[in-house]
Amino acid sequence: MHIYATKKVMQAFKKAEKMTSGTIENMTILEESDSPEEQALFEWHINSVKVNQEDLLIVTHDLSGLTLLIVNADTEDLLDFYEWFEEALYDLLGKLGFSHKSIQQYLTYSKGRQLTLGKATDFKKIGRNSSAVSLLRQLDYYQENEYMVQSYWQYQTSRLNRSLKQASQPFTQFINEYEKVIGPVSFNVNMAEIEVRLKMGDLPDVIRVIQMPMQLTFEDLHRVIQKVFMWQDAHLHQFIMEDGATVISAEQKRSMERYQMESQAEASAASQLKLADVITPEENGIFTYVYDFGDSWEHRIRVRRFYSENRRMFPKLSLMSGEPVPENVGGPPGYADFLEVINDPTHDEHSVIKEWANDYFTRLNLFNDVNNFNHDLTVMHS
Incomplete structure (x- = not known):
């Protein structure tokens, strides 16, 4: 595995190397810029940047644009850089469903568990790394700084980083090149079939059954629910687990901590918590998702079954x-009133409510279809 480093990062590694009076474990620092690798599949670029007051090492894969993030890596942390690199790679490829064996094959196929570090000189590839930084800065908010590997953001940045305008999405590009060089990727994806039931009071419940990869996060589940219920993600939300624990968005958690709202500060951030971390056959098989604390749309979520797949899976x-x-x-009671007015052309408020709901009916006619939802879910996670 070879990593091209900017001048700043190269100097930091050399400083760390001096601290060891030898070499950094699993790493050789080269003076020349050329890679000793024979396959571009094993080449990455690294830079050090500050995003939202956090110091980051951003590592991008040259061919595909996959991105690994390591937070607050000071000189002493660089002594264990291989461990951070490996942890970040396991996290990212694990979210795609790569088996432990396939990830290990990638790490050892070229030079074993060894990294070489050289000077970055290719401006086109440096630009790919820079585009990952730009993407990261464009994201809505940042996560808690106690996480050395920013799981959700490296996943989202990897998914979107197409700065070289390759035909395939970054994940697909990496998988294709992997299989060309190493062989077929073996997948091991733990799945849950979940029933999401929007409780509607005296009206029939609105139900969606979703197949969900367990290596995805509660933030991913939130976005899936928003998509299949045609919500517009315009309000706060939270998950309330069977054991009483709460899971909220990282943005909401950060705001609550800022205003010292202790109950919410103790909640977990959805983007850093995988479904598999919380939901098991023994625990949290039933929990609640609440959207819009004003209208209070309560979704009861029940895990119907757990199973596994040996292929790449999407929600x-x-x-x-x-x-x-x-x-x-106005919540279920307001929706009941809405139906009464909209279904009665003689009602005094019919024309006003119909105009107010025009966008809703347009989206309902255009997008409320299983195939359309599944296309969007695949695009969201491909």
């Missing part, structure tokens, strides 16, 4: 019952 909607409801309608 998938397998069953839908009932139509999505409009935002800001």
